[in-house]
Structures are given as structure tokens and as C-alpha cells.
Amino acid sequence: MTHHLQLTQLVDACRWIGAKGWAPATGGNMSVRQDDALCWLSESGKDKGSLTTDDFLQVEIATNRAPSGRKPSAETGLHTLIYRLFPQANAVLHVHTVNATVLSRLTKTPELSISGFEMQKSLSGQTTHLDTLTIPVFDNDQDIDALASRIAHYAQERPLNYGFLLRGHGLTCWGRDVAEARRHLEGLEFLFECEMRLRQLERL
Numbered sequence: 001m002t003h004h005l006q007l008t009q010l011v012d013a014c015r016w017i018g019a020k021g022w023a024p025a026t027g028g029n030m031s032v033r034q035d036d037a038l039c040w041l042s043e044s045g046k047d048k049g050s051l052t053t054d055d056f057l058q059v060e061i062a063t064n065r066a067p068s069g070r071k072p073s074a075e076t077g078l079h080t081l082i083y084r085l086f087p088q089a090n091a092v093l094h095v096h097t098v099n100a101t102v103l104s105r106l107t108k109t110p111e112l113s114i115s116g117f118e119m120q121k122s123l124s125g126q127t128t129h130l131d132t133l134t135i136p137v138f139d140n141d142q143d144i145d146a147l148a149s150r151i152a153h154y155a156q157e158r159p160l161n162y163g164f165l166l167r168g169h170g171l172t173c174w175g176r177d178v179a180e181a182r183r184h185l186e187g188l189e190f191l192f193e194c195e196m197r198l199r200q201l202e203r204l
């Protein structure tokens with residue numbers, strides 16, 4: 001599928017994310033890969049629920065530079081890191097959901113473990129609720145280069161699939177195309193909601 005079609009699908013995904021309330025107050029950023037060298041990233045500071053194709057900027061994956069001179073997302077360095085680390089990743093979605101924000105703060109350890117849910121199978125490669133899903137949780141950082149280095153270091157040591165949490169900040173996830181990235185986002189968010197509700201009820 002050409003990147004033009006993927007960009008149209010990404011715009012649809014952004015509207016869906018906005019309607020879900022997962023990108024409040026300009027939070028979140030989204031991208032698709034064009035090829036090995038370039039991706040299209042949302043412009044910084046815009047309401048991500050009402051973007052058009054004109055609100056996406058071409059960015060060099062190797063350098064984070066935007067040839068247009070316009071300002072791509074403040075979190076450009078995380079998108080390009082994912083495209084460098086995972087050649088099969090072609091779409092990246094970053095959202096500020098309440099569940100991701102709160103659960104990442106409740107998780108004091110470097111990883112969130114989730115098991116026992118049928119919906120784990122919404123994530124590619126997962127075949128049973130009996131497996132334990134491991135989602136890394138990285139401390140948030142305003143220094144995106146430093147944050148990207150920590151994530152790259154983690155990926156050298158441990159499997160990094162589907163996505164990661166940024167503590168007190170949100171979820172970044174990806175897929176082979178926009179449809180898979182959307183499914184991973186919806187599946188992970190469902191699992192986070194279940195985990196949150198279970199924890200609340202278990203404290204009663």
C-alpha cells in the first residue's frame with residue numbers, strides 16, 4: 001500500500017482517536033512511514049482529533065529533520081526510533097489516555113505485566129490469555145533524545161513489541177500498517193481499562 005493511502009488512513013485514525021478522547025488538549029502524535037528514509041509526522045501543537053493530510057510533515061528517519069522547516073511533533077525522536085529499530089513498523093500512534101497515564105504511574109517497576117485476558121489476542125502473535133504480556137514503562141523525560149536512548153537500550157536487552165508506556169504521560173504503539181497500529185492501540189487500551197477496574201475492585 002502506498003504511503004498516500006496510509007496517510008489517508010492515518011487521518012481517519014486520528015479522528016477516531018480524537019472522538020475517543022484519547023488525545024485531549026493537543027496531546028498525542030501520529031505518523032506513517034513513507035520508506036526507509038522518510039516518514040510523515042503530525043505537526044506539533046495541533047488538535048490531533050481534527051488533522052488533515054496537510055497537517056503531516058515529512059521527516060527524515062535518520063536525522064529527525066523536517067525539510068519543510070515546519071515543526072514536527074515534540075516526540076519526533078520516538079517515532080523515528082521505532083522506524084529505525086523495527087523495519088516492519090509502518091505506523092506509530094501516541095496517545096494520552098487516562099488509563100495509560102494512571103496505570104503507568106501505578107506501575108513502580110520497569111514493566112507492566114498483564115495476563116488472564118482473552119483480549120491479549122488482539123496483539124499480533126499473542127495466542128492465549130495464559131501468556132503474560134509485558135509492556136515496558138519508561139520514566140517520562142522532556143529530553144526526547146535521552147528518552148529515545150533509554151528505549152533503544154531496553155530494546156537491545158529485551159523484546160519490545162506493540163508499544164510502551166511513558167510514566168504519567170501516555171502510550172506509544174505501532175503496527176505493520178495503520179490498521180494494525182489501531183488494533184494494538186484499541187487492544188492495549190482495553191487491557192489497561194480492565195487492569196485499572198480490577199485493581200480498583202480488588203481494593204474494596
Ligand SMILES: CSCCC(=O)C(=O)COP(=O)(O)O
Nearest residue numbers: 026027028029044045073074
Ligand atoms: C499538551 S500535550 C504535551 C506534549 C505531548 O506530550 C504530546 O503528545 C503532543 O506534542 P506534539 O508536539 O506532538 O503536539
Ligand SMILES: [Zn+2]
Nearest residue numbers: 027028094170
Ligand atoms: Zn505525548
